[in-house]
Amino acid sequence: MIRIGILDLQGDVSEHLEMTRRAVERMDVDAEVVKVRTAEDASAVDAIIISGGESTVIGKLMEETGIKDVILTENKAVMGTCAGMVLLARETDYEQPLLGLIDMKVKRNAFGRQKDSFEEDIEILGRKFHGIFIRAPAAVEVGEGAEVLSRIDEGIIAVKEGCNLALAFHPELGENTGLHEYFIKEVLNCVE
């Protein structure tokens, strides 16, 4: 059995919880989906999903709770959406705590004010998704170890390195569980 934790410090946590549970059901895998609030909770899961929200706040709370240390020392797989993508980066255009698990530089509010929020159909891994972007980040540089999975005109919006997956948009706000299923499959490979 694998355990997937949804980081519950700030942001749209319940949507991810719901979407991950739906993905597990559809895949019919032996997986438990739980909330992660403490270092102890983090230690008990194989993977952690970091939601959208405010990346500086989430980053500081991850440090204060000791969750960041657990993720890094116990090699948890991480999927980050929006603010979660920012936190996965090696570097951003702000001074803020980061996990640095994906070799990429991210611009935090990459789409500027006029396009603070927008929706666009996107393609990832040969499949179409409806992308909901809310004050979204984008990767502006990606290192050799990391793989670009999708880009739109304005920038790189999906990046994977090892078992970690960064998405600039909010798959948890749509209907399609495909990206959660993809991450769960990666986690299953990683824990084997």
Ligand code: GLN
């Ligand atoms: N750009 C925001 C940040 O860096 C993230 C926005 C979001 O998660 N919707 O915190």
